Structure formats: structure tokens, C-alpha cells
Amino acid sequence: MSALVQLGYLKKEHTSSGRIPTSIGLKYYVRNLMASTNLPITEEVKTKQKMWDYRTEFDKLIREAAKLLAQKTRSMALVTTDQGGIFSCGSSNLLEEPEFYDIDVTKTVLSLIDDADYWLDIVKKADTIEHDQGIWLLIGEDLGLEHLETCGFVYQKYESGPHRGILGIVGPARFKYSQVVPLVDYLARLISGISS
DSSP: OHHHHHTTSEEESSTTSOEEEOHHHHHHIIIIISOOOOOOHHHHHHHHHHHHTTTTOHHHHHHHHHHHHHHHHTSEEEEEOTTSOEEEEOGGGGGGSGGGGSHHHHHHHHHTTTOHHHHHHHHHHHHHHOOSOSSEEEEGGGGOSTTOTTEEEEEEEEEETTEEEEEEEEEETTOOHHHHHHHHHHHHHHHHHHOO
């Protein structure tokens, strides 16, 4: 355990607490240790059916994607466009998580809902640090703001014809990664495929 602490994968918040994963540790787990899973076929079909009617109306398509993502992950979903548009859904889901009982954490996240520049900026910074990593994870200090140490942002890029952006979820850093990663990835690929 002490070696994992020295390597930066675990940390101890208080003298009486156990060790918890750092952002580096969580990323290592998701990319190297988590069993690779896909969405069940039935879930893929249901999701595609819900979005199919919007395939020719891009704004409605990404709004539906944000709505589905928020419902299925019980997190706040965000979708950005390359024109600086941002769509969010599910911000009330955050209030069910203990990390968001802290008013400073909640206030900080909610203040960012309509700040497309913030989300596009942290994505650009992530692009300069990590390449070819599949799904993108920004955890704690990666988010660059005070009070977000316990938060995470899991996202994937999409590209559909002239449209490109990101689709992801914001919530506690302790996401159920084995469930949310395949869903975020599938929805981004679905947007890229059915509306192009």
C-alpha cells in the first residue's frame, strides 16, 4: 500500500481514514484494470430507437442524447458543439450524491452549466496531455477549479458531418466506471453514425 501512495495512486485524506484512489489511480484503473465491457445489445437497440427519430435534426439529437445520458447514469450530462453551444440535462441528479451536499461543490458545478468556454478549454488542455486514450477522464485537479477535487468528468468526442464536440457526464469521481464508460462511448459513436 505504501508503494501505491508513493507512486501517487492512493492518498490518505485524514490520519484516521483509509486510503482512497487519486485521480491518477482512478485513471489507471479505468484504462488498465477495469474489465472492458460493451453495452448489452438490448440496451443499444433501445437507445438507438429513442434517438433515431432525431437523426435529421442535430440540435434535437444531442438534446435527446443528453437526456438519455442523464437518466441512465443519474449524473449531469453535457454535450457541446463546435459553435460554442452547450446542452445539459440532469443537474438535479447531483443533489443525490454525498459529494454535492457541500454547497461550494454544488455551486461551482452549477455555475459551469452554461459556460461552454470552460468545458472547451479543459478539453483542449486534456488534448495536449493525453492522446489515444479512448474515453476521456478528467478527475479532481484535472478540472482546474477549487471545490471540484471530489468530482469527475467522463466524456467522448463525436464527429458527425460538419458537427463535432463532446458528450459526457459530470458527477462524483467515484462513478461506476464499468457502467458509464460504455454508455458515454456508445452514445458518442451513435451521434457520429446516425446523423452523418
